[in-house]
Amino acid sequence: MILPSISRSVLRQHSKAAARYATNIHASRTMSTSSSPWSQFEMAPTDPIVGLNEIYNKDDFPSKVIVGVGAYRDDLGKPYVLPCVREAEQILMDKNLDMEYTGIAGEPKFVDLALKFVYGEDSVPIQENRVHGVQALSGTGGLRVFGELMAKHGHKHIYVPNPTWGNHIPIFTNSGLEVRKYRYYDAESSDLDFTNMMKDIKDIPKGSLILMHACAHNPTGMDPTMEQWKEMSETIKKQGLVPFFDCAYQGFASGDPVKDASSVRMFVEDGHLISMVQSFSKNFGLYGQRIGALSVVGADEDEAKRVVSQMKMVIRPMYSNPPRQGARIVTTILEDPRLTQDFLDQCRGMADRINLMRTLLQDKLAEAGSTKNWDHITKQIGMFAYSGLNKDQVMEMREKHHVYCTADGRISMAGVTSGNVDYIANAIHDVSK
Amino acid sequence: MATTTENLSSSIENNSDEDDEGGRAAFAAQKKHKMSPHSAGTVDRPSSIRRSSLLLSPEWDMERKSLRHLGDLDDDDQIRIAYFPNIPTIQDVATNEGDDDAPAVDVSAARRSLFKTKTHATVTSDDEWSTASVTSDSLSDFDDDDDHTVTGIWQNVPEAPPDAILGIAAAYKACEHPQKVNICVGAYRDDNGNPYVLPTVRKAEYRLLEQNEVKEYLPIEGDRDFVYCAMKFAYGREMDIENHVAAVQSLSGTGACMLGGQFLAQFWGSDHPIYVPNPTWGNHIKIFKQCGLKVRKYRYYDRSKNALDFEGMLKDIKRAKDGSIILLHACAHNPTGCDPTMEQWKEIVSLISSKSHIAFFDSAYQGFATGNSEKDAQAFRYAVSQHVPILLAQSFAKNFGLYGERVGTLSIVCGDVVQKERIMSELRSIIRPLYSSPPRHGSSIVKTILMDPALKEEYYQECAKMAIRIKKMRKKLEEALQVAGSIHDWSHITKQIGMFAYTGMDEAMCKQLTEEFSIFLTTNGRISMVGLNNSNLTYVANAIHTVTAGKTITA
Numbered sequence: 001m002i003l004p005s006i007s008r009s010v011l012r013q014h015s016k017a018a019a020r021y022a023t024n025i026h027a028s029r030t031m032s033t034s035s036s037p038w039s040q041f042e043m044a045p046t047d048p049i050v051g052l053n054e055i056y057n058k059d060d061f062p063s064k065v066i067v068g069v070g071a072y073r074d075d076l077g078k079p080y081v082l083p084c085v086r087e088a089e090q091i092l093m094d095k096n097l098d099m100e101y102t103g104i105a106g107e108p109k110f111v112d113l114a115l116k117f118v119y120g121e122d123s124v125p126i127q128e129n130r131v132h133g134v135q136a137l138s139g140t141g142g143l144r145v146f147g148e149l150m151a152k153h154g155h156k157h158i159y160v161p162n163p164t165w166g167n168h169i170p171i172f173t174n175s176g177l178e179v180r181k182y183r184y185y186d187a188e189s190s191d192l193d194f195t196n197m198m199k200d201i202k203d204i205p206k207g208s209l210i211l212m213h214a215c216a217h218n219p220t221g222m223d224p225t226m227e228q229w230k231e232m233s234e235t236i237k238k239q240g241l242v243p244f245f246d247c248a249y250q251g252f253a254s255g256d257p258v259k260d261a262s263s264v265r266m267f268v269e270d271g272h273l274i275s276m277v278q279s280f281s282k283n284f285g286l287y288g289q290r291i292g293a294l295s296v297v298g299a300d301e302d303e304a305k306r307v308v309s310q311m312k313m314v315i316r317p318m319y320s321n322p323p324r325q326g327a328r329i330v331t332t333i334l335e336d337p338r339l340t341q342d343f344l345d346q347c348r349g350m351a352d353r354i355n356l357m358r359t360l361l362q363d364k365l366a367e368a369g370s371t372k373n374w375d376h377i378t379k380q381i382g383m384f385a386y387s388g389l390n391k392d393q394v395m396e397m398r399e400k401h402h403v404y405c406t407a408d409g410r411i412s413m414a415g416v417t418s419g420n421v422d423y424i425a426n427a428i429h430d431v432s433k
Numbered sequence: 434m435a436t437t438t439e440n441l442s443s444s445i446e447n448n449s450d451e452d453d454e455g456g457r458a459a460f461a462a463q464k465k466h467k468m469s470p471h472s473a474g475t476v477d478r479p480s481s482i483r484r485s486s487l488l489l490s491p492e493w494d495m496e497r498k499s500l501r502h503l504g505d506l507d508d509d510d511q512i513r514i515a516y517f518p519n520i521p522t523i524q525d526v527a528t529n530e531g532d533d534d535a536p537a538v539d540v541s542a543a544r545r546s547l548f549k550t551k552t553h554a555t556v557t558s559d560d561e562w563s564t565a566s567v568t569s570d571s572l573s574d575f576d577d578d579d580d581h582t583v584t585g586i587w588q589n590v591p592e593a594p595p596d597a598i599l600g601i602a603a604a605y606k607a608c609e610h611p612q613k614v615n616i617c618v619g620a621y622r623d624d625n626g627n628p629y630v631l632p633t634v635r636k637a638e639y640r641l642l643e644q645n646e647v648k649e650y651l652p653i654e655g656d657r658d659f660v661y662c663a664m665k666f667a668y669g670r671e672m673d674i675e676n677h678v679a680a681v682q683s684l685s686g687t688g689a690c691m692l693g694g695q696f697l698a699q700f701w702g703s704d705h706p707i708y709v710p711n712p713t714w715g716n717h718i719k720i721f722k723q724c725g726l727k728v729r730k731y732r733y734y735d736r737s738k739n740a741l742d743f744e745g746m747l748k749d750i751k752r753a754k755d756g757s758i759i760l761l762h763a764c765a766h767n768p769t770g771c772d773p774t775m776e777q778w779k780e781i782v783s784l785i786s787s788k789s790h791i792a793f794f795d796s797a798y799q800g801f802a803t804g805n806s807e808k809d810a811q812a813f814r815y816a817v818s819q820h821v822p823i824l825l826a827q828s829f830a831k832n833f834g835l836y837g838e839r840v841g842t843l844s845i846v847c848g849d850v851v852q853k854e855r856i857m858s859e860l861r862s863i864i865r866p867l868y869s870s871p872p873r874h875g876s877s878i879v880k881t882i883l884m885d886p887a888l889k890e891e892y893y894q895e896c897a898k899m900a901i902r903i904k905k906m907r908k909k910l911e912e913a914l915q916v917a918g919s920i921h922d923w924s925h926i927t928k929q930i931g932m933f934a935y936t937g938m939d940e941a942m943c944k945q946l947t948e949e950f951s952i953f954l955t956t957n958g959r960i961s962m963v964g965l966n967n968s969n970l971t972y973v974a975n976a977i978h979t980v981t982a983g984k985t986i987t988a
Binding site: 037038039041042043044045046047069071079081085086089090093096098099100101102137138139140141144153167170171173174273281285286287288289290296298299303304305306307309310312313316317318319320321322323324325326 | 590591592620634639647648649691701719720834839845847848854858861865867868871872873874875
């Protein structure tokens with residue numbers, strides 16, 4: 001199909017010119033192995049979580065199961081695009097929007113809606129316009145910008161729970177922060193190690209950054225109770241620490257976004273000037289769009305805006321400005337009451353299915369004959385179950401049963417279906433009896 | 434479709450050279466991997482690059498061991514963690530004086546008080562900023578007197594300097610002059626001054642929606658099909674991508690430069706400086722500094738002739754120590770629009786080869802410069818054919834009009850597939866703690882177009898159309914200036930290529946253009962050709978003539 005504005009002769013000229021300029025670069029003429037500056041390179045290790053997919057894909061056992069990466073699957077094991085997201089995409093198509101650059105901080109409308117979603121519209125700092133932030137490349141991107149920002153501004157360490165999401169460590173270390181941990185989970189009892197956590201928090205030096213998972217702790221799925229959060233809030237205040245929340249599962253944990261934001265909102269009410277990174281990967285199912293937000297509660301409006309201006313300084317030489325599509329989808333949904341309600345229903349649907357699978361898995365384990373205590377599976381919340389399997393057991397499960405989870409025994413409940421739960425239960429029982 | 438005002442300021446903000454000054458940061462010190470010299474050459478090539486347990490201290494090592502039970506790290510794994518070296522301040526940059534990327538807004542001395550009070554900063558020149566560095570004294574040092582439990586955390590954080598270009602965008606927006614013109618914009622505009630979404634892009638989007646495309650995470654290195662198409666597009670059909678090109682999807686051009694910079698800083702060594710042309714896109718300097726590279730400049734543009742300073746360029750590349758990194762704009766140099774000829778490229782490549790330099794090509798305008806995507810790739814394809822080791826940062830922002838979707842690639846040409854796999858593994862380990870994986874919308878669009886022969890043909894025509902309109906505007910501007918009565922030699926406007934023309938006007942002339950005629954541009958005399966159209970051309974030409982008559986447009 002030829003556009004009328006370009007004459008055929010011009011086109012002919014162009015294709016002739018193209019032929020003239022085509023350079024044949026054959027393999028034999030590229031640089032030789034030894035003359036390359038890269039010849040002495042060594043292989044970097046594979047990312048353990050993402051690398052799991054690759055091992056799984058190579059396995060051709062017909063009943064293989066993967067419960068590794070934290071991406072939701074429906075009961076048929078298929079990826080799930082929320083209907084409200086599809087609808088939002090259709091609305092956007094009809095609007096015929098341009099593809100211009102957005103600001104370094106992303107779309108102001110998106111940031112505004114994202115922050116209200118987690119802090120709550122009636123939150124005092126929101127009302128006082130002293131909560132500001134930037135669009136981020138989902139959780140990872142937000143964490144990295146935050147880490148770089150804090151390292152740039154005098155921080156040397158960050159305290160994370162033990163265990164924590166594996167990627168936290170290279171993110172912060174590459175930002176220039178030394179990662180230290182506070183006790184969090186007691187593997188023996190498969191429970192929160194609250195007493196020791198409080199002991200460790202009391203030892204954290206004044207002014208240090210402390211990272212907390214807002215809800216649905218990854219990988220353990222063990223969250224503090226509201227009473228425990230209260231004690232943490234008071235202690236952190238006394239210690240003069242800098243609280244930073246990683247909020248990746250709001251709405252996805254309990255099914256209720258307001259409930260899932262309670263820890264964060266409590267800290268804000270208690271007067272903490274928190275900072276937070278949000279991800280919309282799981283709750284909106286927008287994994288590949290890389291959409292999130294990084295925000296800060298300032299003592300006043302000017303302060304929060306100043307911090308944001310510094311965030312932009314980190315972002316500009318990193319990737320200039322964030323991708324638009326994910327932000328547009330979230331905005332379209334959250335600015336429309338009916339779509340927002342649809343989203344709440346669909347998000348709850350995902351959480352409900354996961355909780356159902358937890359119960360089912362625990363039942364099936366008992367059915368399979370396991371005498372171990374598997375209460376933690378239903379006690380835990382969110383996408384993952386920290387099974388308690390050790391590395392050897394995990395490997396045996398991979399080799400013998402072709403069930404793939406990460407070496408720490410973390411099982412992505414989202415990958416469990418009514419179709420494979422028996423198989424998984426039997427596999428777990430077999431390696432753990 | 435009208436440009437929304439938010440988009441206008443965004444597009445300008447992001448194409449700014451003269452924007453907020455960074456260049457100073459406090460990163461943790463890098464444990465340098467001291468590399469033993471390669472036996473075969475004069476260049477200090479890395480012989481064995483091991484990313485070690487350079488991890489700090491014995492305590493950290495114990496820490497690391499106890500972190501093992503996180504399970505994400507097998508016993509065989511080592512934590513590959515990279516530290517970034519101290520970023521040098523601007524004073525370390527050798528030839529930074531006379532930077533053409535001068536900001537549009539006046540320098541204010543109030544800038545200095547930035548770190549003591551909460552005043553808003555105004556833009557300052559590079560030099561001023563460099564002397565007002567952020568020290569840890571000014572921030573986050575919690576004295577006993579401070580109430581840092583809740584109120585003191587952020588109070589010492591200063592405002593970062595605002596973006597100069599954004600100032601121009603805001604001024605344009607606020608201007609009520611009926612004939613106001615924006616020739617600062619860095620995104621394509623059609624002849625009605627509107628943003629342009631390529632029809633093939635729309636078709637691709639529609640197809641993705643119809644196909645109910647999933648939203649799953651892409652692999653760390655991005656969409657493999659997209660990357661493959663992008664590589665064929667860049668290197669040509671005949672290139673053996675599988676065995677000789679390590680390539681990853683990136684966040685457009687900025688992201689690609691950033692990944693390349695990180696990679697080079699970690700694996701080539703931050704003691705090898707990167708040389709950028711003078712002038713260059715302002716963000717280049719910030720990107721590479723933030724990666725930990727020493728940034729130097731080589732002569733490029735001769736203001737006295739409004740042409741390439743070829744001799745100066747060669748001299749500076751030759752003077753650079755062996756194994757330096759040379760940044761080259763693949764075509765349509767930004768901001769000057771002035772490219773070497775093919776003959777000159779051959780000399781440049783030959784020199785780079787003889788000095789064992791690494792050529793880092795930034796290709797942001799392939800197809801958009803001449804209208805012919807094969808021709809626009811000649812420079813780096815030639816380098817590849819001459820066995821010069823190259824990195825290529827590729828952006829699809831301009832040629833596919835996908836600015837806001839952040840689509841690009843970084844590729845490294847290497848000797849064999851073993852090297853390729855290793856480089857890929859290292860690139861993944863850089864990407865994962867940055868943003869895990871790239872955004873999929875833009876890459877899906879490009880892939881859809883390039884993998885469909887009919888769409889691909891249409892695309893080439895749409896891209897050529899943009900390039901042709903720009904060329905027309907160049908010709909018309911030169912003619913209009915002559916008609917207006919200007920006796921200057923404006924031939925550089927038609928000789929230059931790409932989105933921008935480096936007119937040779939000085940700061941005073943540019944200011945006059947803005948103040949008297951409401952024509953908005955950056956003070957380095959760079960005009961954005963896409964801001965011109967048949968409606969405003971004569972007006973702009975007359976205005977330029979008025980401000981330049983009787984004065985010189987060469988330095």
